[in-house]
Amino acid sequence: MIGTLRLTSGLILFLFVSGHFINHAVGITTIEAMNAVSAFTITPWRTLPGTILLSAALVTHGTLAVWSVIRRRTLRTSLKDWIQLTLGFLIPLLIASHVFATRVTYEVYGYSERYSYELWSLWVASPQKAITLCVALLVVWTHGCIGWHNWLSTKSWYLRNRNPALFIAILVPALALAGLISGRYRIIEQVQEPGWLDAVLAPIRPHFPGMAQMVFGGEFRVRLVTVAIIVTIILYHLIRWVLNAQKAKTRLHYRNPQTGLSADLNMRPDMSLLDTIRSAGIAHASVCGGRGRCSTCRVRIDHSLTDMPPPDATEQKVLERISAPPNVRLACQLFPPSPLSVTALLGPNPSAKDAGPQPRHHAGMEQDLVILFADLRGFTKLSESRLPYDVAYLLNRYFAAMGTAIEASGGHLDKFIGDGVMALFGIDGNIESASRQAIAATMRMARNLDKLNEDLATEMNAPLKIGIGLHSGLSIVGNMGFRNATSITAIGDVVNTASRLESLSKDHDAQLIISERTARYCGHDLSGFPLQSVTLRGRQDALEVRVIGSALKIPPAPEPDK
Ligand code: FES
Structure with a gap:
């Protein structure tokens, strides 16, 4: 609730400020154009609803900002937050004079300043105020942009469009400053015209001493209160820090x-x-x-x-x-x-x-997975008699054929290791669907390999052969690695066992060895393939497996009952 209020009030203030920036930017053309545009960018905020909305946003945003700093347990924070916080507290110090000279004057004396007077009072009467206002523009804008960034940093469309957003964030204040500066040159020219200044100051002269007093007095009080709040916050945190340092840790x-x-x-x-x-x-x-x-x-x-x-x-x-x-x-x-x-x-x-949103397994979790290992038979020998470019070409064709089969079946291609492939099934599903996907992948891999062998028939002395191991069980799956070498992978005994089944397929001259548990879930009737009990290195218990000479011989899965 507090976050929403702070955000909403911030957006209202940003809208108000943006109108001012647009108005200033129009100064690149003429002062008359600035006056004309102000009817749309400034006047609406002077109506009763506009005034209520703006005042409420100002009070809410300021109060919640102070409250959020008080609520913090420590003032240690990121550099970005420090910048936003510091800029936020600088705003009242920098704009107090401007607010009293324009808006409060309007409310008290009913004097609606025109840009001619505004530019004259800034650039001619007190140029240091013009510099302060330019700095204030940058401070307000940067504070607002950091707020926007914090709010949008979890939205994917913003992440995709950050560069255009950054461009706009720089362009708007640049144009506003350009407008103010070109207004300065125009006003300096106009001030030379006889009678121009008298005409501009005529409506304001009767109120002048009172107005000046009000502006200076108001500016002083706002600055005093702001400094008092800043000092109070610092003292409050300092005292709390000392008191809390005594507490048990x-x-x-x-x-x-x-x-x-x-x-x-x-x-x-x-x-x-x-x-x-x-x-x-x-x-x-x-x-x-x-x-x-x-x-x-x-x-x-x-x-x-x-x-x-x-x-x-x-x-x-x-x-x-x-x-x-x-x-x-x-x-x-x-x-x-x-x-x-x-x-x-x-x-x-x-x-x-x-x-942004992360997959369920992002932080690492235990999941019942099917692990697939595949390896190209005799590839080391084959590569010895070929040029490295040929080997790379062959491997890439093979990886493409296997990778396509795995992904088309719903598997996650974990990695290629040498001429081997590791894939995971069931990251987002259950063991039944994972086993079905895995067996479908082996059948596709076998088909793709046949097709690849046909394509390469003239270049190879003998067709390529693969061995595949499939095993399932609880594994740890998650994002693992270091910096750029981070990817989703799985670890655990199941992975080692799947790898050993793949090695075993060579001894049996079989294309696929699948553990019986995975076979039971896969939805195909594999009872026609020999069931064997094998002992694998690193496992105490024997494992029941089905030995399948060719994955293409796997009978189709029965149609589900209608
Ligand atoms: S810093 Fe904790 S959710 Fe953003």
């Missing part, structure tokens, strides 16, 4: 495999996990700045002495969006009551897409 073991960092930290129960990590000077991902929106601060809880408090509605929503398993939590939302050990799931500088 628990231990946090933090690990980030992406950076190789491992650290034991002291953790205060009143600090979130993210704050604890940041307080120790450790860079940890937090695209949304700890607002519980982006999910990039997520950690896996490897071990904890007691149960952690359950996620609240905000955290739960984000965890569901990324399909997080129960042991994954948002570091910015978790206040651990007891010692625990966590692993960061992203590096300190995640890409923006990491904030």
